[in-house]
Amino acid sequence: MHCSLRAKRRPSPGPLLRLEGVVKSFQGVVALKGVSFALYPREILGLIGPNGAGKTTLINLITGFLRPDRGHIYFAGEDITGLKPEAIANRGILRTFQHVQVFSGLTVLENILLGFSRRIKGSLLKEIFSLNGRKSEEELREQAFQILETFGLKHWASHPAEALPYGEQRRVVLARAVAAKPRVLLLDEPAAGLSPREGRELVGLLKQLKEGGLSLLLVDHDVDLILEVCDRVVVLSSGEIIAQGPPRVVRQDPKVIEAYLGSDA
Ligand SMILES: Nc1ncnc2c1ncn2[C@@H]1O[C@H](COP(=O)(O)OP(=O)(O)O)[C@@H](O)[C@H]1O
Ligand SMILES: [Mg+2]
Structure with missing residues (x-):
């Protein structure tokens, strides 16, 4: 059912947010090894991956809490790489944190x-x-x-x-x-610690926000939630994108299954 919806909504305008070859290391440990993906207007993009994959680091980079070592981040065509968090928030890119x-x-x-x-x-x-x-x-x-x-x-x-x-x-x-009327909302594990019922309510809310015109980057390790709510999914493992596409396709990808069995599952 989501497939037909997705086909109908295939975004025609350019991406709202775009990452190009983003690299970030911490004390010599490469947390992100050249990550590129795009978020389109009125899209819910899922970002999943095992613990330590680099998901929160990506959010920190997009929102200016961290600076990439290499690569670029564009918002509505403008290079926002290295801007201060306040300047990025003022453009309408807002986040929530993993810990409430x-x-x-x-x-x-x-x-x-x-x-x-x-x-x-x-x-x-x-x-x-x-x-x-x-x-x-x-x-x-x-x-x-x-x-x-x-x-x-x-x-x-x-x-x-x-x-x-x-x-x-x-x-x-x-x-x-x-x-705050964001244009892009980045949610870091919004379902963490929620009951199944609260999780379902959250899915409803996120869909409502999208209908209202918002673009969402949804970080979670709950594959079922992502499958339910996202238009497309990017899978990160050890700082690299190992798969991206519609949820149903990504879920069956052997590389994705292996990444999850290797750590979380
Ligand atoms: N501020 C930091 N200092 C040092 N290492 C960090 C820092 N932030 C993240 N890392 C490391 O980067 C990697 C990715 O972490 P993170 O982005 O938090 O992963 P995720 O959110 O996918 O669980 C991990 O190995 C983590 O230990
Ligand atoms: Mg995290």
């Missing part, structure tokens, strides 16, 4: 309001309201409530974010990223 991080000491609603600013640190709610000068505080709160509704978090609005159950905290983090 809500802003503690703030309510769920305040977490979403902070999302309206793409600034990475140090934003105060007061600033958010003045930054969005043309919109009244009331309008912003209303928008925030709409996002909470989408993410099934409305009844948690006035609760301290850090007091929420784990699965809901993960949703807060995702909702906050969406509030």
Whole structure:
């Protein structure tokens, strides 16, 4: 069923995000050995691979937390290699982290309001309201409530974010990223620690985000989740792409099966 959808949506415009020959070493250990792939508009691209494959490193490179040793990263045709995290976030490339991080000491609603600013640190709610000068505080709160509704978090609005159950905290983090109106969202293992039911809810949410026009790079080692939600998959193993293509094809690739049996499975 996904095959026909994929064929219909075959992206015609150029890639939104493109990596070309990206190399990264840590103290002589080559974590990425020349990685090239593209993410197209309104696409969910899965990035899978065993632990240590280099998935988080790739996200760190795309978002400017790390600098590649070699290679280039392009966003909407512009070379963004080596830009600072804030400059990259300002272009609309946002991420969530492998380990869930809500802003503690703030309510769920305040977490979403902070999302309206793409600034990475140090934003105060007061600033958010003045930054969005043309919109009244009331309008912003209303928008925030709409996002909470989408993410099934409305009844948690006035609760301290850090007091929420784990699965809901993960949703807060995702909702906050969406509030910043990203063009590309990079999700590092968003399903980690979720129950099967929460996993299914996440799949629904991600599909909704894509329908809303977002492009997603979804990092996970949960092959079933990737198969369910992604248009295409890139498989990374020891810093190299060993397969890419539609989920059903990639899943049956002997190199992929071997990479998983070799470590995770
Ligand atoms: N900051 C770092 N310093 C040293 N080594 C690192 C650092 N970040 C990642 N690595 C190494 O790079 C490799 C890839 O790691 P990572 O990108 O976290 O993998 P994944 O997210 O696929 O599990 C691993 O061997 C890891 O130990
Ligand atoms: Mg990782």
